Amino acid sequence: MAPTRRHLIAALGTAGSIAALGVKPTPAAAADCTPDQESDGTLDSQPFFGKRQSGVVTPQPAAAMVAAFDVLADDRAGLEKMLRILTARISVLTKAGPVPVLDPKLPPAESGLLGPQIYPDNLTVTVSVGASLFDDRFGIAAQKPKRLVTMERFSNDALDPKFCHGDLLLQICSNTAETNIHALRDVIKNMPDLIALRWKLDGFLPPHTIKRAGKDTVRNLLGFKDGTANLDGRDDALMDRVVWVQPGSDEPAWAAGGSYQVVRIIRNLVERWDRTPLAEQQRIIGRDKMSGAPLGMNAEHDSPDYAKDPKGERISLDAHIRLANPRTKETDASLILRRGFNFSRGISASGQLDMGLLFVCFQSDLNAGFLAVQKRLNNEPLEEYIKPTGGGYFFVLPGVPDESAFLGQGLLGA
Amino acid sequence: MWSTGFALLTRHSRPVAAIGAAAFTVLSLFSQGFVQAFAQALAASDASAPIAITITSKGCEPNALTLPEGKTTFKIKNGSARVLEWEILDGVMVVEERENIIPGFVQTLTATLKPGQYQMTCGLLSNPKGTLTVTATGTTAAKAEPSASDLAGPLAEYKVYVTREVGDLVTKTKGFTDAVKAGKLQEAQSLYALARQHYERIEPMAELFSDLDKSMDARADDFEKKEDDPAFGGFHRIEKALFAEKSTAGMEPVADQLMHDVQELQSRIGVLVIPPNKMVGGAASLIEEVAATKISGEEDRYSGTDLWDFQANVDGAQKIFNLLRPLITPRNPALDDRVQANFTKVDGLLARYRGQDGQFQNYDKLSPRDRNALKGAITALAEDLSQLRGTLALD
Numbered sequence: 001m002a003p004t005r006r007h008l009i010a011a012l013g014t015a016g017s018i019a020a021l022g023v024k025p026t027p028a029a030a031a032d033c034t035p036d037q038e039s040d041g042t043l044d045s046q047p048f049f050g051k052r053q054s055g056v057v058t059p060q061p062a063a064a065m066v067a068a069f070d071v072l073a074d075d076r077a078g079l080e081k082m083l084r085i086l087t088a089r090i091s092v093l094t095k096a097g098p099v100p101v102l103d104p105k106l107p108p109a110e111s112g113l114l115g116p117q118i119y120p121d122n123l124t125v126t127v128s129v130g131a132s133l134f135d136d137r138f139g140i141a142a143q144k145p146k147r148l149v150t151m152e153r154f155s156n157d158a159l160d161p162k163f164c165h166g167d168l169l170l171q172i173c174s175n176t177a178e179t180n181i182h183a184l185r186d187v188i189k190n191m192p193d194l195i196a197l198r199w200k201l202d203g204f205l206p207p208h209t210i211k212r213a214g215k216d217t218v219r220n221l222l223g224f225k226d227g228t229a230n231l232d233g234r235d236d237a238l239m240d241r242v243v244w245v246q247p248g249s250d251e252p253a254w255a256a257g258g259s260y261q262v263v264r265i266i267r268n269l270v271e272r273w274d275r276t277p278l279a280e281q282q283r284i285i286g287r288d289k290m291s292g293a294p295l296g297m298n299a300e301h302d303s304p305d306y307a308k309d310p311k312g313e314r315i316s317l318d319a320h321i322r323l324a325n326p327r328t329k330e331t332d333a334s335l336i337l338r339r340g341f342n343f344s345r346g347i348s349a350s351g352q353l354d355m356g357l358l359f360v361c362f363q364s365d366l367n368a369g370f371l372a373v374q375k376r377l378n379n380e381p382l383e384e385y386i387k388p389t390g391g392g393y394f395f396v397l398p399g400v401p402d403e404s405a406f407l408g409q410g411l412l413g414a
Numbered sequence: 415m416w417s418t419g420f421a422l423l424t425r426h427s428r429p430v431a432a433i434g435a436a437a438f439t440v441l442s443l444f445s446q447g448f449v450q451a452f453a454q455a456l457a458a459s460d461a462s463a464p465i466a467i468t469i470t471s472k473g474c475e476p477n478a479l480t481l482p483e484g485k486t487t488f489k490i491k492n493g494s495a496r497v498l499e500w501e502i503l504d505g506v507m508v509v510e511e512r513e514n515i516i517p518g519f520v521q522t523l524t525a526t527l528k529p530g531q532y533q534m535t536c537g538l539l540s541n542p543k544g545t546l547t548v549t550a551t552g553t554t555a556a557k558a559e560p561s562a563s564d565l566a567g568p569l570a571e572y573k574v575y576v577t578r579e580v581g582d583l584v585t586k587t588k589g590f591t592d593a594v595k596a597g598k599l600q601e602a603q604s605l606y607a608l609a610r611q612h613y614e615r616i617e618p619m620a621e622l623f624s625d626l627d628k629s630m631d632a633r634a635d636d637f638e639k640k641e642d643d644p645a646f647g648g649f650h651r652i653e654k655a656l657f658a659e660k661s662t663a664g665m666e667p668v669a670d671q672l673m674h675d676v677q678e679l680q681s682r683i684g685v686l687v688i689p690p691n692k693m694v695g696g697a698a699s700l701i702e703e704v705a706a707t708k709i710s711g712e713e714d715r716y717s718g719t720d721l722w723d724f725q726a727n728v729d730g731a732q733k734i735f736n737l738l739r740p741l742i743t744p745r746n747p748a749l750d751d752r753v754q755a756n757f758t759k760v761d762g763l764l765a766r767y768r769g770q771d772g773q774f775q776n777y778d779k780l781s782p783r784d785r786n787a788l789k790g791a792i793t794a795l796a797e798d799l800s801q802l803r804g805t806l807a808l809d
Binding site: 158275277350 | 707
């Protein structure tokens with residue numbers, strides 16, 4: 001336990017010096033600034049209470065996990081109980097505090113994975129619900145977000161039902177895999193009779209690159225920069241337009257402040273990709289592999305001018321970036337906020353690597369967002385090298401304004 | 415280096431503007447260096463200046479050119495009043511061409527030419543053709559990028575091979591689906607692998623038509639409800655009926671669809687102009703198929719006939735490789751040796767599992783060690799064959 005304590009003290013010291021420099025260690029500042037190099041990050045924190053949940057427009061930390069559950073509660077009261085416990089646990093897990101000490105003759109209160117003091121470590125636990133929650137169990141069918149459906153197979157998908165869908169999804173993100181596991185085990189332990197794990201997948205991003213978010217872009221496991229043209233989560237007006245369901249929309253009133261979340265487990269066939277000529281890799285993606293610049297341009301953030309390249313001489317008409325975001329007025333409605341992570345797990349039956357992209361995106365309209373983008377991407381040349389195998393569609397519940405409220409309160413009309 | 419410097423800057427929480435300026439300086443230095451290096455690389459690869467040709471209503475100016483072998487860039491100006499195309503001809507064969515040059519506009523074309531006598535078209539068909547003499551310099555003879563005419567022979571022969579295989583596929587699939595529809599279980603079982611091998615040999619060409627490939631060759635894994643998915647059809651759905659359910663019940667519509675798909679494939683391949691990079695890349699694609707789905711025995715899981723598909727993929731890759739060998743050997747003899755050795759090794763391993771009657775063993779009979787022996791040679795082949803397109807300068 002000693003090392004953890006030392007880290008905590010060191011981190012506290014650093015937080016103090018930031019304050020002395022006149023930078024408030026508020027979550028907003030944490031989002032805008034590169035984290036302090038000497039901090040171990042354990043005291044970085046994201047707010048839990050607020051109009052909207054964290055973990056959507058929040059900058060991505062290095063470690064992620066998505067965990068999908070079946071809800072075991074069999075009535076509305078059980079569902080409310082589950083959501084109240086979940087609210088309470090996330091509230092505890094996302095801020096620093098001591099772990100209760102129990103009689104050693106009993107099992108300990110929790111896993112102990114973080115030591116005697118829980119530290120936030122940038123943790124966000126984002127709660128969303130699947131279409132199946134709105135069946136006949138809880139009497140909330142009429143409250144279903146209008147565009148929430150069960151994910152269907154696209155032509156290149158090979159969906160594994162053991163990694164699809166769910167009543168409830170927790171997207172757990174923090175600085176380390178251990179903090180995510182700590183949170184997951186805490187949640188599971190606190191309501192074994194109310195939820196059952198259906199599937200989960202861990203993801204990661206390179207810590208050195210995300211420290212320079214905005215100045216550098218992470219690479220996916222195909223070796224390409226991924227997220228160059230992603231939207232800026234700090235642009236509130238843009239997020240209101242693209243990500244968050246607004247009051248007065250055609251969605252149920254409770255859904256304002258929520259968002260549609262898409263999760264896709266996309267295996268990258270990396271052995272085959274690594275044996276593909278570089279020129280073809282770049283043509284398939286539409287970017288220079290090393291610099292990230294759109295083909296024919298100089299720098300990563302140069303905007304490809306597709307109007308001047310109508311025949312696809314520089315960037316193929318079926319290049320991934322061109323299909324995903326054609327940058328026309330008509331396709332402006334299909335903008336999405338991506339928040340994906342890399343994943344790596346085991347090997348295939350043939351002994352090839354099972355790794356790829358844990359794709360996550362958010363949008364206020366599932367049809368206009370992801371579904372429109374995916375429709376354009378269907379049959380793209382990249383499909384030869386990728387295989388979507390799981391995931392689902394979910395709806396991120398609106399935020400919890402304060403301690404008197406709970407997740408999904410509006411949905412339950414309580 | 416610059417990342418460390420940058421991190422230090424931010425750590426001391428300088429005002430944002432200062433950070434921005436510093437980052438900009440570093441970035442612009444970085445990109446300047448990059449652009450310079452890039453320009454040098456370009457200059458090195460394009461040693462000779464472009465050759466300007468103007469096409470008037472009367473013909474080409476100049477009308478006769480002499481060039482050294484290798485890469486040449488032509489700047490073709492349309493000085494006539496109508497849209498034209500400009501071609502380099504080797505006899506009747508078009509070696510290179512640039513289409514749709516609008517009056518008054520200049521288009522460039524880069525061609526790699528071997529020594530010899532060529533002609534160029536000069537606008538109206540009634541205009542005299544120009545002459546293009548390419549002289550040998552000796553320096554690039556063996557390594558030069560193959561010209562379109564070098565590939566024409568292998569491409570034509572490959573088209574013959576593909577046409578024959580797809581013809582056999584139609585014939586054998588007819589026999590197979592007829593047996594299925596007539597409820598002749600044993601006969602259908604014995605014809606399954608024999609029909610499929612013709613598909614597996616030319617799979618990269620069949621995959622150019624992804625709708626048909628998905629309809630004919632999808633596996634249960636591709637569907638969320640797996641074997642119970644109503645969309646699961648094609649060869650593998652019938653395979654499941656024949657070898658797992660041991661019945662042809664309900665397979666009539668699936669057999670009809672398969673036969674329809676196979677005939678559709680034949681008609682599309684009939685008019686297909688095989689793109690050179692698809693043929694050359696096809697050798698690698700076939701071996702990638704083996705590495706991804708044949709080694710595991712998941713392709714023909716009900717029948718255990720994976721070795722038939724395995725052999726057919728290897729045959730198809732070897733066919734392509736052998737057709738291209740005259741172009742590969744002079745450019746990369748070591749690659750040629752390794753690929754030949756690995757094909758021999760794989761064929762030898764596969765032969766062990768084939769009886770006197772020509773029938774392959776069930777794939778279940780192979781031990782993990784047997785499978786690993788195949789995996790090593792196949793993966794080495796995949797790595798080597800991935801060099802083919804680059805070796806022949808086809809991207």
